[in-house]
Amino acid sequence: xxxxxVTPENLIELLESRVSASLKAMDGSGPSDEExxxxxxxxxxxxxxxxxTPYRFMKVSMEGRRRLGDLFEAVxxxxxxxxxxxxxxxxxxxxxxxxxxxxxxxxxxxxxxxGIPEDEQLVTAGAALQNLLVAATAMGYASRVTSGRGAxxxxxxxxxxxxxxxxxxxxxxxxxxxxxxxxxxRPEPSSLLSEF
Ligand SMILES: Cc1cc2nc3c(=O)[nH]c(=O)nc-3n(C[C@H](O)[C@H](O)[C@H](O)COP(=O)(O)O)c2cc1C
Numbered sequence: 432x433x434x435x436x437v438t439p440e441n442l443i444e445l446l447e448s449r450v451s452a453s454l455k456a457m458d459g460s461g462p463s464d465e466e467x468x469x470x471x472x473x474x475x476x477x478x479x480x481x482x483x484t485p486y487r488f489m490k491v492s493m494e495g496r497r498r499l500g501d502l503f504e505a506v507x508x509x510x511x512x513x514x515x516x517x518x519x520x521x522x523x524x525x526x527x528x529x530x531x532x533x534x535x536x537x538x539x540x541x542x543x544x545x546g547i548p549e550d551e552q553l554v555t556a557g558a559a560l561q562n563l564l565v566a567a568t569a570m571g572y573a574s575r576v577t578s579g580r581g582a583x584x585x586x587x588x589x590x591x592x593x594x595x596x597x598x599x600x601x602x603x604x605x606x607x608x609x610x611x612x613x614x615x616x617r618p619e620p621s622s623l624l625s626e627f
Contacts, residue, residue: 461531529604
């Protein structure tokens with residue numbers, strides 16, 4: 432698509448049409464490997480002070496979902512020694528939500544080393560996430576961002592194979608929904624803007 436084909440109106444319309452899908456309603460196929468690459472390329476246009484690339488994505492494979500399910504179960508057991516088999520199975524099933532499952536990881540470096548505050552690095556990771564969601568919306572995919580209880584536990588961190596300086600930020604599920612949810616009310620622009 433040439434740059435002139437995108438009007439401000441249709442870009443804003445696209446942004447306004449992004450809405451989180453229900454994971455239960457999500458089915459069909461997710462993006463192909465090539466489309467995932469395009470989504471990551473969109474993510475990579477995030478503003479990035481010092482070009483630190485303070486984030487990365489992992490795509491969870493079918494085998495990865497099995498291991499992730501084991502991990503969810505282990506984390507649930509760690510949180511609740513008396514968890515019922517049903518609760519553990521529910522925890523395990525979270526690994527299978529959404530036809531395509533990505534993990535967003537923050538790879539933050541200290542301000543002392545880089546001169547870039549960690550807050551700014553987190554903003555970059557958030558912008559990368561939003562770029563990916565908007566690009567997925569433009570491709571016709573439904574999406575949902577989740578984190579969940581226990582996702583910040585040391586066990587989860589270790590199980591995902593994260594480095595010391597890395598932080599789990601969220602999952603991104605991508606797929607299709609028969610009926611998109613109506614967009615929730617958004618904040619009034621006037622409530623977000625003041626003058627200084
Ligand atoms: C990093 C991050 C983690 C999130 N984790 C969850 C979650 O675990 N469960 C949930 O219901 N919503 C979670 N949300 C919020 C939803 O993804 C969604 O954005 C919110 O319900 C608002 O809906 P909307 O995206 O349609 O505006 C998370 C959002 C972000 C940015």
